[in-house]
């Protein structure tokens with residue numbers, strides 16, 4: 168029991184024995200008092216449990232975890248990856264604040280200065296950029312994993328809601344950060360994104376003025392975005408994250424997958440230290456390396472200084488809002504920027520409460536037949552989305568315009584009605600053809616919508632050229 | 646008597662906390678409310694002599710954020726340069742004889758009327774005054790419209 172420090176007392180009690188163990192060195196005593204009071208390199212499970220419980224960071228984790236739950240392909244470590252990227256953002260962001268000046272007259276120049284005059288400035292800025300973009304991707308993937316393994320029922324219901332909130336916070340972070348370089352890209356991306364707000368019925372104008380901190384994007388916008396980006400949102404994020412992790416722990420960790428064929432059915436557990444900790448540390452190192460390599464190879468983009476008189480052609484929102492911008496080409500603005508996002512967000516938040524808690528969960532895609540149905544839904548969604556987008560774009564000048572009530576019906580209510588009809592038909596079809604349970608049916612529908620959204624986003628990001636006309640990615644313009 | 650007093654004291658406290666919370670919320674909300682638009686911009690913008698603009702011409706005034714249009718019949722229109730869709734700056738494409746928005750491909754004709762969606766309405770206008778042979782534009786108030794009609798033209 169190396170962690171019970173009785174040695175000094177015993178040594179004092181028997182001073183006459185020549186071979187008495189030496190009292191611990193001063194360094195060792197300071198170390199013991201400050202950190203562990205235990206073995207530095209634990210040798211037994213008992214020691215490992217002691218270290219786990221008695222270290223500030225490690226004590227947030229359980230001593231033992233279910234063996235099947237730490238299988239890499241069960242979670243792909245996506246939640247941990249998000250945390251690593253967030254930490255990288257915090258560290259690189261703090262460094263950037265030392266060189267950045269949030270005033271339109273100097274913001275762009277200060278970023279140029281960071282790139283040109285600061286040792287490793289380009290690397291740090293590149294790491295911040297790549298971590299931010301990867302974080303959005305990884306968090307979406309994390310949410311997809313939780314959804315597809317059914318990890319949002321029962322005690323995990325509310326943590327799903329917290330996760331949605333975290334994703335929104337990160338989008339706000341990424342978006343407010345986007346404006347800071349004050350180049351053509353950022354200025355117009357923010358103009359367009361905040362321009363979408365004007366379509367919210369009744370409150371649109373004032374919402375837009377709140378988001379821009381004025382009627383136009385100017386010095387006040389920059390200060391507000393900077394403060395949100397570097398203080399307000401990070402502060403909220405830290406608390407929301409802590410709550411998220413605490414609830415994971417309270418729910419007994421991640422959902423445990425059922426045993427694979429031939430695997431023992433028992434609930435074997437393994438020590439957190441070293442099995443899970445080592446994997447997590449490895450993942451953190453790999454991700455950091457990926458970010459450093461991307462940053463060194465590609466850096467972060469910086470266009471010309473912002474020029475309010477000239478929109479670049481084409482002008483695009485940040486990629487994670489390109490799905491919305493693409494919808495705007497096809498749908499009436501109220502449908503594209505109010506109805507679709509509001510319904511999607513509401514559905515996302517309510518998902519745990521409108522699905523069944525009693526069905527088995529934990530396996531990817533819930534069951535083999537549900538996996539087939541989900542695959543089918545994804546294929547239909549991807550192909551149909553393309554089939555709808557291309558002719559709609561070609562005909563758009565001849566289709567009814569967006570103005571007036573007719574426009575709202577023709578380009579809003581009708582297409583949304585068709586989509587709703589398709590979803591109902593799809594649900595019935597897969598349910599009957601594949602014999603799905605209610606949750607598996609919901610899964611197919613969500614996979615359909617998510618795939619369509621991904622395709623729409625990809626079209627906007629890669630297949631829109633000058634004038635936002637459809638174009639091949641290699642024809643330039645993005 | 647005692648319980649009664651306790652109850653009213655408790656109500657009083659709850660009321661005070663509610664009032665304090667309301668005040669704090671009000672202060673925060675007022676602080677965050679966007680300020681009134683700058684009134685510092687000059688209201689009357691002098692574009693130049695009437696004869697300086699050819700019929701069928703479009704002249705950009707970056708400082709005033711508008712285009713001065715002279716129609717074939719000699720009438721004037723001042724068009725706000727922001728696309729009514731999402732606020733991009735629309736350039737005049739002389740070759741195609743129309744305004745083409747780079748952001749989502751809206752197009753407007755020389756009067757600002759929508760030729761191609763997604764813009765929901767024509768470009769906004771400013772009132773024009775022709776005084777002493779000069780074209781003056783009143784930038785203090787932007788006018789929205791649902792369609793183009795001849796009454797919007799100053800001649």
Ligand code: HEM
Nearest residue numbers: 256257260261263264267296299340341344347348397467
């Ligand atoms: C949730 C985490 C965060 C995200 C998603 C994020 C995202 C971004 C993005 C997308 C940019 C624009 C840079 C570019 O891509 O070219 C940016 C810039 C910046 N960020 Fe962050 N950031 C985060 C956290 C932070 C934190 C915690 C700080 C500091 C306390 C910070 C400080 C800055 C500064 C000073 C800039 C301007 C410098 C530049 O544009 O290179 N960020 N951020």
Ligand code: FES
Nearest residue numbers: 728730731746749
């Ligand atoms: S801003 Fe002009 S078409 Fe969207």
